[in-house]
Amino acid sequence: MSFNKTKEVIEEGDVVILYLNPNNIYSLEVKAKTFNKKAELVDNVFQTTYGALKVISLVGQKYGSKIELTKGWAHVLQPTPELWTMILPHRTQIIYSPDISLITHLMELKPGSTIIETGTGSGSLSHSLIRVIRPNGHLYTFDFHEQRVSIANTEFDRHGLSDFVTLKKRDVCLDGFGEELKHKIDAVFLDLPHPWLVIKHATVVLKQIGGKLCFFSPCIEQVQRTCAKLICEGFIELNTYECLQREMNVQYRSLPILDFECLKYKHTNENITEKNERRERKQEGKLLTVIHAQSLPGHTGFITIATLPPSCHRCTQK
Amino acid sequence: MSGESAESVITVGIHVIVKKQSFSKVYKVSENGTLMLGKNQKVEMHEIIGKPFWSTFEMVPKHGSKNTYSLKLVERTESWDDLKGELSGQDNRFITDDGTSQRLSKEEILQLQESGKSGKEIIGSLIENSTSFVAKTEYSQEKYIKKKERKYFKFLTIYRPTILSLHEVYFRQNHDKIGGLRMDSLAQILSYSDVQADGLHMLYDSGCQGLPAAAMLNRIGENTGGYLINFHPGNVPQIAIVQAMNFPQELKDRHIAVNIYSFLRLHYQGESSVLDNISSKKITDHIKETQNIEESAEKSNGETKNNEMSQMNIEISELETDTRENIVSCCNTEKGTDTLKRKLDESEEPEETIPAKKPKWFLETQRALDLLNNSKARGLTIIAKEHPLNIVNELLPFLGASRPFVIFHTYREPLQETYMELKQKRNVINVKLFSNFLRSYQVLPDRTHPDILTSDTGGYILTGYLVR
Numbered sequence: 001m002s003f004n005k006t007k008e009v010i011e012e013g014d015v016v017i018l019y020l021n022p023n024n025i026y027s028l029e030v031k032a033k034t035f036n037k038k039a040e041l042v043d044n045v046f047q048t049t050y051g052a053l054k055v056i057s058l059v060g061q062k063y064g065s066k067i068e069l070t071k072g073w074a075h076v077l078q079p080t081p082e083l084w085t086m087i088l089p090h091r092t093q094i095i096y097s098p099d100i101s102l103i104t105h106l107m108e109l110k111p112g113s114t115i116i117e118t119g120t121g122s123g124s125l126s127h128s129l130i131r132v133i134r135p136n137g138h139l140y141t142f143d144f145h146e147q148r149v150s151i152a153n154t155e156f157d158r159h160g161l162s163d164f165v166t167l168k169k170r171d172v173c174l175d176g177f178g179e180e181l182k183h184k185i186d187a188v189f190l191d192l193p194h195p196w197l198v199i200k201h202a203t204v205v206l207k208q209i210g211g212k213l214c215f216f217s218p219c220i221e222q223v224q225r226t227c228a229k230l231i232c233e234g235f236i237e238l239n240t241y242e243c244l245q246r247e248m249n250v251q252y253r254s255l256p257i258l259d260f261e262c263l264k265y266k267h268t269n270e271n272i273t274e275k276n277e278r279r280e281r282k283q284e285g286k287l288l289t290v291i292h293a294q295s296l297p298g299h300t301g302f303i304t305i306a307t308l309p310p311s312c313h314r315c316t317q318k
Numbered sequence: 319m320s321g322e323s324a325e326s327v328i329t330v331g332i333h334v335i336v337k338k339q340s341f342s343k344v345y346k347v348s349e350n351g352t353l354m355l356g357k358n359q360k361v362e363m364h365e366i367i368g369k370p371f372w373s374t375f376e377m378v379p380k381h382g383s384k385n386t387y388s389l390k391l392v393e394r395t396e397s398w399d400d401l402k403g404e405l406s407g408q409d410n411r412f413i414t415d416d417g418t419s420q421r422l423s424k425e426e427i428l429q430l431q432e433s434g435k436s437g438k439e440i441i442g443s444l445i446e447n448s449t450s451f452v453a454k455t456e457y458s459q460e461k462y463i464k465k466k467e468r469k470y471f472k473f474l475t476i477y478r479p480t481i482l483s484l485h486e487v488y489f490r491q492n493h494d495k496i497g498g499l500r501m502d503s504l505a506q507i508l509s510y511s512d513v514q515a516d517g518l519h520m521l522y523d524s525g526c527q528g529l530p531a532a533a534m535l536n537r538i539g540e541n542t543g544g545y546l547i548n549f550h551p552g553n554v555p556q557i558a559i560v561q562a563m564n565f566p567q568e569l570k571d572r573h574i575a576v577n578i579y580s581f582l583r584l585h586y587q588g589e590s591s592v593l594d595n596i597s598s599k600k601i602t603d604h605i606k607e608t609q610n611i612e613e614s615a616e617k618s619n620g621e622t623k624n625n626e627m628s629q630m631n632i633e634i635s636e637l638e639t640d641t642r643e644n645i646v647s648c649c650n651t652e653k654g655t656d657t658l659k660r661k662l663d664e665s666e667e668p669e670e671t672i673p674a675k676k677p678k679w680f681l682e683t684q685r686a687l688d689l690l691n692n693s694k695a696r697g698l699t700i701i702a703k704e705h706p707l708n709i710v711n712e713l714l715p716f717l718g719a720s721r722p723f724v725i726f727h728t729y730r731e732p733l734q735e736t737y738m739e740l741k742q743k744r745n746v747i748n749v750k751l752f753s754n755f756l757r758s759y760q761v762l763p764d765r766t767h768p769d770i771l772t773s774d775t776g777g778y779i780l781t782g783y784l785v786r
């Protein structure tokens with residue numbers, strides 16, 4: 001229940017983030033027992049590089065506090081959607097925070113928005129979407145994969161988010177979103193291989209006063225096909241973006257500064273070596289700068305946003 | 319979403335987005351208002367009142383006054399697609415630019431415009447009289463029409479302002495005015511700050527026209543339990559974009575704007591100190607003026623423009639006392655000067671009676687402090703023109719443990735320094751510095767490519783989490 005409100009103290013049943021260092025972040029469910037690989041109920045002990053952690057011992061600890069481990073320490077954090085996206089168990093490719101941010105912004109979401117997401121995938125985007133639309137909005141999320149739907153359902157429940165989300169197993173390309181959502185939706189988000197097959201269904205669920213449609217596609221051909229379809233269905237103001245986040249590593253670097261002045265005059269041998277050494281030591285500049293990653297994700301997906309005008313201003317083709 | 323039908327009509331007093339093709343502008347609706355488009359086009363806007371959003375109007379030239387237009391409601395804009403010729407060329411091998419392809423003279427074209435012909439008619443004649451149009455390829459014809467459209471298109475559409483559209487207006491017109499805050503940076507700040515419908519959200523903003531505050535208030539939402547505590551260094555916060563969002567009063571009431579100096583003094587020294595400072599100020603002002611000429615001049619130059627006059631007097635004095643104190647505490651660490659200062663203050667106290675009423679800004683500052691004493695903030699966002707280090711150091715104690723902070727700056731160096739200081743001296747984890755690259759695309763059948771121009775001014779973002 002640790003996603004729906006800020007908490008001071010860890011309780012049993014919470015999902016917490018265990019932060020060892022930037023490369024070792026984990027999520028733990030705070031309970032005494034867990035199932036091992038052989039499906040036997042065993043003590044819930046989490047192995048880290050700094051020693052084992054008896055997870056239930058976290059109960060009563062404050063969020064943000066330092067936890068002593070046998071060979072070091074770690075911090076426990078309350079999960080935010082950004083932290084969750086960093087560590088969630090991948091069942092599919094997921095969308096990361098830079099793209100999630102842009103998607104949310106472009107769809108103009110706010111508390112109270114009623115929205116559709118398809119497919120649910122691993123629920124990375126879903127957690128962020130729910131944060132924005134709470135407390136009076138609702139997320140309808142669809143996936144055609146039975147197991148993904150059921151795992152995501154358990155996750156939302158465990159995270160205390162069930163009130164804000166409805167999950168359905170459904171192939172929306174074939175079956176649409178269902179009669180009950182007709183003209184109820186403010187924004188639709190599509191992340192599936194054939195977004196152009198869903199456009200017609202999306203126009204049915206978007207409100208009469210209009211709404212937004214956003215889709216995420218790794219391939220430009222998908223974008224082209226879907227954009228053509230969107231224009232046919234009366235969508236306007238189509239824009240396609242790609243956003244890459246470049247992380248920088250802040251570091252002190254020392255730069256030797258070479259001194260050539262001494263070469264211009266005659267000196268005794270001893271003097272030169274002595275002076276040079278002194279200079280080199282003195283003139284080693286300490287520089288605070290950044291190092292860029294040797295490689296970074298150069299492409300994630302194209303994000304396209306389109307607006308459906310109010311029904312009286314729509315202009316469909318053919 | 320409440321009251322959609324009532325809200326969908328344009329009324330006097332609200333802000334709207336006026337869009338003419340890809341150009342858009344913010345306009346505050348008034349009974350007999352006019353809007354300047356471009357350099358010299360004056361549009362009389364009263365026709366839009368009472369019409370629903372999304373209405374489109376034709377700009378009709380007014381007789382007698384040049385470059386003045388009145389508006390006429392239209393069903394929809396005219397479609398220009400049929401202007402494309404039935405004939406088109408394969409490529410441009412037969413097109414030579416000798417300046418004679420347009421048979422109409424400049425004067426004749428001007429005459430067409432003045433005769434009140436519609437944009438479509440004008441372009442029609444331009445095409446008719448162009449010797450090279452038919453030789454152009456289909457794509458090139460489209461491009462030609464698009465180019466002419468920009469000049470002769472005379473339709474406006476009125477939209478409800480949103481963060482996205484307001485950002486677009488400001489970013490395009492003058493991105494400096496909003497601190498170079500590009501769409502993707504703004505979007506990420508909203509994510510990393512964890513701003514949402516409930517909790518206290520702290521924002522320090524010193525000059526983005528209120529864009530971050532408006533965007534955060536939008537995410538806090540109507541009829542929810544969240545608060546935005548908006549620190550600023552000046553007399554009054556910049557809130558142009560907050561106002562343009564037409565937020566309901568109940569949400570505006572949860573936007574608590576406080577001067578960061580007043581806030582910190584109230585926190586560290588208590589109510590009496592702040593109030594004494596106001597009352598004693600008027601007299602000490604003259605005595606101590608010499609002490610702080612430089613800094614206060616700099617401050618008021620930077621921060622008093624565009625501000626309302628009413629509150630200014632009190633708050634300027636407030637600010638100046640702050641600057642003075644900074645100087646005192648910076649320059650003189652010895653106790654001697656402190657007592658000297660106190661003596662000065664004391665000697666003047668009898669002359670000044672205690673103020674009858676606490677000013678509004680004081681009550682707001684008190685309210686912000688009460689809220690933060692009651693419960694720590696859920697997130698801290700800093701979008702500063704100044705060096706962010708001292709600001710973040712002062713505001714971190716008000717942030718809850720396990721909660722995120724995000725700092726935006728146009729320059730990288732101050733964030734590098736802040737990064738190092740925070741890592742070495744504060745309990746923060748997962749600290750990251752990054753910048754973004756945003757690229758938009760032209761998507762057309764067989765002609766998809768990145769847009770030729772892209773913004774290279776995304777700024778830098780530093781994020782992290784506070785721990786115990």
